[in-house]
Amino acid sequence: MSRSPQASESLSKTHPAMRTRARQWIKRVTATAICVLATLVLLDHIFPLPLPDNASGSTVVLSRDGTPLRAFADDNGVWRYPVTPEQVSPLYLDALLNYEDRWFWSHPGVNPFALARAVGQMLWYRRPVSGGSTLTMQVARIIDPNSRSVLGKCKQVLRALQLEVHLSKKQILELYLDYAPFGGSIQGVQAASYAYLGKSADHLSRAEAALLAVLPQSPSRLRPDREAAAAQAARDKVLDRMRDLHVWTAAEIADAKIESVATRTLTPPLKAALLAERLREANPGARSIRTTIDAELQSAMEARVTAYLAHLPERTSAALLVVDNATAETLAYVGSGAFAEQARLGHVDMVRAWRSPGSTLKPFLYGLALDDGLIDSESLLLDAPQSFGSYRPANFSETFSGPVGAAQALRLSLNVPAVDLLDRVGAARFMARLANGGLTLRLPRGADPNLSIILGGAGARLEDLVGAYTAFNRGGVAARVRLTSDDVLTERRLLSEGAAWIVRTTLEANPRPGYGSDTFDTSGKPRVAWKTGTSYGFRDAWAIGATRRYTLGVWVGRPDGTPMPGQYGAVTALPLLFQAVDSLPRNTAAALLADAPPPSVREAEVCWPLGLTFDPARPGICHEKRTAWILNDVVPPTLPDRDADAWSAAALHIRVDAQTGMRLSADCSSAQVNNMDIARWPALAYPWLSPALRRRASLPALAPGCAPDALDRVADLRIGGIGDGATIARAPGTDKPPQLSLKALGANGPVMWLVNGKLEGETSGARVFVHAFADTGVQTITALTPAGAYSQVQIRVLR
DSSP states (O other): OOOOHHHHHHHHHHHHHHHHHHHHHHHHHHHHHHHHHHHHHHHHHHSOOOOOOTTOOOEEEEOTTSOEEEEEOOTTSOBOOOOOGGGSOHHHHHHHHHHHOTTTTTSSSOOHHHHHHHHHHHHHHSSOOSOOOOHHHHHHHHHSOOOSSHHHHHHHHHHHHHHHHHSOHHHHHHHHHHHOBOSTTBBSHHHHIIIIISSOTTSOOHHHHHHHHHGGGSTTTTOTTTOHHHHHHHHHHHHHHHHHTTSSOHHHHHHHHHSOOOOOOOOOOBSSHHHHHHHHHHOTTOSEEEBSOOHHHHHHHHHHHHHHHTTSOTTOEEEEEEEETTTOBEEEEEOOSOTTOTTTTTTSOTTSOOBOOTTTTHHHHHHHHHHTTSOOTTOEEEESOOOBTTBOOOOTTSBOOEEEEHHHHHHTTOHHHHHHHHHHHOHHHHHHHHHHTTOOOBOOTTOOOOGGGGGTOSBBOHHHHHHHHGGGGTTTEEEOOBOBTTSOOOEEEOSOHHHHHHHHHHHHTSOOTTOOTTTSOOTTSOOOEEEEEEOTTSOEEEEEEEOSSEEEEEEEEOTTOOOOTTOOIIIIIHHHHHHHHHHSOOOOGGGGSOOOOOTTEEEEEEEETTOOBOOTTOGGGOSEEEEEEEETTBOOOOOOOSOTTTOOOSEEEEEEETTTOOEEOTTOOOSSEEEEEEEOOOGGGGGGSOHHHHHHHSOOOBOTTOOOOSOOOSOOOEEESSOTTOEEOOOTTOOSOOEEEEEEETOOSEEEEEETTEEEEEEETTOOEEEEOOSOEEEEEEEEOTTSOEEEEEEEEOO
C-alpha cells in the first residue's frame, strides 16, 4: 500500500522534532547524572569514610602454637586484635556469610530484595521479622553509628555504597572481622575467640564458628559468659540454617550441637607476663606477637616457681628460663616469682636484670684454659691460701683442700684455683672471649677487668648466661636466646668442641643433690651438667643446668639487692633447677647416656705431681696416677709456683751416696754413687700431703763436707706453744672453750694459720697467734708461709 503525499510530508516534519526532543532528553539525563555524580563526589569529599586507624588496637602475645599468653587493651580499654580472612577459620567464614549475607561477594553493598522483604514483613507483622542489612551495611553502622530510624537507615545505605566504591570486598570483610561487637569491650572475632573460647579464631569447631557468627546480632543478650543458654539457642539456630542450606551435613550439625556453651569468666590471659610486656615495648605497633614459648611448659614452670617461693623468705623472687639447645628458642620464661605481688617486686624482670653471677662463669674459664693448653681435666691445681697482689680469695666453705684435680676443682667450685687460672689466662682476654660468645659482663663504674670477675665481681644477665651455657651441648658454639620466631639465630664460637665436651662431662659427673651414687638409681633421669653460684653477701643464688636438649637457668634472690643470709645457689636455686628439669618432656634415650668424645679428645694416664704422662723409665717421679681427658694430644705440665721464692725445679736429678743415701753436691764424690729422680710438689701443697708422699718428695740430707747446692728452698719452721699430740681442755668451772697462744718459730715474714684447713688468721714473724677451739676432737694446726715453709701439729680437744 502506497503512502499518500500528504502523509509523507507530515511524517518528514515530525522526525526532526522527535530527534530534537530525544537529544534534549539525553542531555537532561546526562546533566542530571553528572549533577548526581558530582553531588556524590562532593558528598564523598565532604563526608569521607570514617575508617578506623589501623595503627591502633590491642596487642596479644601468643605462644608458639597460637595460645594467648597475655593480652593488652588499647588506649580506650577495648580488646581488639586485627586479623585477615586467611587468619580465620574457614568454618567461621562459612557460618558468617551464609547466615548474615549469602550474596556478599556479588551485591553492590545493598541487597534490594532483602531490604524489600524486611520492609514488607515489618509492615505485615507490625514488627521486625528479618534483617535486610548486608554485611557491608553492618560495617557502615560500625564505623559510623546512627539511629535505627528511616533517616538513619538511608544514611547507612549511603555509607555502604561508599564502602563498596572505596574498598574491596576483602577489605570490607576485614573491617567486620576486626570491629564487629561481641559484648562489653570486646571487638572483632579474634578478641572474642580469645575471650570466650580461650583460643585463636583460626582453630574453631563448627559449634564455635556458629556461636561467634551470631553473637554480634545481640552481643549483650547473647554473651556466653552471662547468658550461656541464650547463646546456645542462637548458635543452634545458625547450625540449623547451615544444615538447611546444605553447607554442612546433618551429621556434622548433630555433632556440633553436642558441644555446650560453657559459662566462663572473662579473665585476660596472663602467662609469661613480663616477656609479653618486654616484647610489646620492643614492638609498639604490632597487634599480634608470636613467641617461641611452649604454653603448657610455661604454665608448668610458673606453677613450679610459685609453689617453690612459698617456702622461701618473704620478699624473695625468682626467675627461670628454659631454652631449646638446637634452635636457641625460649620455651619457658618466668621473669619473676609473683608478677602482681608488690612485696616481691614482681614487676621486675629478673631474666634480663644485671646481677652478680657468682661462680657461674667458672666453666667457661676452665674451657678456655683447656683450649690454651694450660690444663687437662686432671691437672694438679692448688687450693691453698694465696695472695694475688692485694687480692686474696677464699672459698665459700672457708676451708682449703690443698692439691686438687682441675675437674674436681670445677665441680667443687673452689675459688683459689679459679683465680689462679684467670690470672694466667688474663682477665681482659677472658671478658673479651665471653663477650664474643654473647655473654657480656658489666663492671662497676670506673673498674677495669680484674680477677674478682670469676667470683662474681661483674654483672651478668640470666638470659645471656643461659645462651652461653648452650655451647656445652652445641659443640662449643653459643647462641643468643631467641624470644620470637622472627628472631634470627645468632651463633658465636665460645670454646672448641673438645673443650666444651670435657667441661660438660665434668659437670655431668656432679651427682644430683640428695642422690648418692650408691643410694638412688638415677639411670632413668637425664644427665645434667649443672653449676651453681652465689654472689657476695648472699644477694643472688644461681643454678644453671644443661641436658642434651635443653639449657635451663634459675635465679633466686631479692630484686632490690638486699641480702638473704643462709640462702645460696646449692641450697636455694639448685632444687628448683632439678624440679624444672624433671618437668621437661623426655625425647629420646640419648639424653640418659654419655656420648662419645669428639676426635680432638682422648683419655690418657697422667702423673702427679708433674702432670706428665707416665714414663716407665722413671717410675719414681710418678707419685699418683690419674686418668685424664686431654685435648689435641696436649698433656700440659703442672703449673709452676706463682711465688718466685717458692719455685724450684719440678723434677730433680741428684746423686746420692749409695751407702748412706745422703745427697752429694757437684764437688762431692763417693766410692759408690747412685742417681735418683725426685718429683717436687708445688710448695704450698706440702701441708696437705700424706707422710708417705712428703718423704717421696723430700730431698735427702746433704752429705757432710759437701758444699751447699742451694736445693733446700725453704727455711725450717716450727710451731711453738704446743707439742704434737698434746691434749687440751677448758678450764674447770668455765664454759669458755680452751685457748692457745702459738708462734711460728723461724719465720721472718707473713705466716698464715690454718685450723683443719680453714684459714683462721695471719701473723708476721714470731708474733703470737691466739685461737679458741670451740670444736672437740682431733684438730690439725698448720703454719704456712707464702714461700711454702710450713709446720703442722695435731692436738686433741676435750669437752
